[in-house]
Amino acid sequence: MANGTAAGMAPRAHLAIYQVCHRDGCNVSDILAGLDAGIKDGVDIFSISIGGGSALDQDLIAIGSFAAARKGIFVSCGAGNDGPDNFTLSNEAPWVLTVAASSIDRSFRASVKLPNGKVILGVSLDQPCNFTKNSLPLYYSTESRACDMDPPDDSHRGSIWVCEADGEFPKDVAAFIKSHGARALIFISPKVEATTILMTELNFLGIWLTSQDGSDLILYLISASNHSASIIFNGTTNLGISPSPVVAFFSSRGLSRTTSRILKPDISGPGLDIVTAWIPSSDTPEYAIKSGTSTSMPHLSGVAALLKPHTLLSHRQLSSRRS
Known part of the structure; x- marks a missing residue:
């Protein structure tokens, strides 16, 4: 994710560490x-x-x-x-x-690709090399936007779950949906984070979207039937991220x-x-x-x-x- 040589800002400086x-x-x-x-x-x-x-x-x-x-x-x-x-x-x-x-201006890129060709950019710290590029069904519940309730049946096992931030730790959300057979997580970050999404490692396949991009995805979910998407993991983009x-x-x-x-x-x-x-x-x-x-x-x-x-x-x- 961030290969290279690690170096300090002042590599010739001497450090004195005081444990307080x-x-x-x-x-x-x-x-x-x-x-x-x-x-x-x-x-x-x-x-x-x-x-x-x-x-x-x-x-x-x-x-x-x-x-x-x-x-x-x-x-x-x-x-x-x-x-x-x-x-x-x-x-x-x-x-x-x-x-x-x-x-x-570096980002750990991932994206959601919809059947209509629309691509929604996101970020991810959990990027596999062999995740399928095929479309998978999306699961989103208006009754459980934060994915904090058990689904009514098992018909959504193997789906990509779309979950909105609502005070739950994303890692706990990932563990919950994994226990219900989810293949991956699309996590919509809180509005307050804007473009500065505070990611953590989920130890699960996941992508984070801004609140604005997440709203666009939810509009698609509400308006379409048999909705699906694919997640593409793009790795590290080192330069040119704006703003x-x-x-x-x-x-x-x-x-x-x-x-x-x-x-x-x-x-x-x-x-x-x-x-x-x-x-x-x-x-x-x-x-x-x-x-x-x-x-x-x-x-x-x-x-x-x-x-x-x-x-x-x-x-x-x-x-x-x-x-």
């Missing part, structure tokens, strides 16, 4: 101790993937990072994943770089809770469907496709690592000229 969170959460005392340790060790950049909803005068990360900023340490933080509502921002301190999450970048729906928005004079987030970075180093519950390092401001923020921390040595050199040259 554990399986049961993050203690404020540990966070402050980690910041103190980093300042003492002489780090150049803090890349902090922790946030909360506290106002500025109650945010201990802001208070702790202020000491780092006073010593010239660049602090990069995630904006949080509580969007798209306003005033959901984390890390609103003016002395930190607050990073939102946006999409990139991009787009701020992801889940990325927290401003304004600052403290004062509207603080305009945040400062910038966005790649944070939707990004190939990341990942340590799952098994504690075995591997790679995964993840989304969130914890994914976008390290990109900007890396850019800062590339720029800061040149900034320091410029300051030294300026000081030398003045002396």
Whole structure:
């Protein structure tokens, strides 16, 4: 799905990792101790993937990072994943770089092809190499739009099920329809997600459609009889996806809770469907496709690592000229 060579933003940088969170959460005392340790060790950049909803005068990360900023340490933080509502921002301190999450011009493409030749584009993280390209019957129930009720009989076994988002986890929907003999899932994402669909691996054949494209498919289902479709898995499209970048729906928005004079987030970075180093519950390092401001923020921390040595050199040259 995302073959290639993995590389960091600043591959020659040295990393110092301070563990301040554990399986049961993050203690404020540990966070402050980690910041103190980093300042003492002489780090150049803090890349902090922790946030909360506290106002500025109650945010201990802001208070702790202020000491780092006073010593010239660049602090990069995630904006949080509580969007798209306003005033959901984390890390609103003016002395930190607050990073939102946006999409990139890569997509894991799949499409639904209707008998009339219409092709509806979608995305998928579960793409088999040998799924049939023939049309299969579609199953959609107006009484169970979210696919949360047992069908009245077994006549729809072997069909592609069309399910609308309604608060259920897509993985649970996939498991439910699989137990009823479905061949694949067409999942219509919530309207709030727009084009920034938040995918997860389903461990089942599935395609995600935007709310708008899903509405077009439902119109076909309601108007046609003996409806069917084929799912075509197109693999990875690496360039030219439009529109991009787009701020992801889940990325927290401003304004600052403290004062509207603080305009945040400062910038966005790649944070939707990004190939990341990942340590799952098994504690075995591997790679995964993840989304969130914890994914976008390290990109900007890396850019800062590339720029800061040149900034320091410029300051030294300026000081030398003045002396």
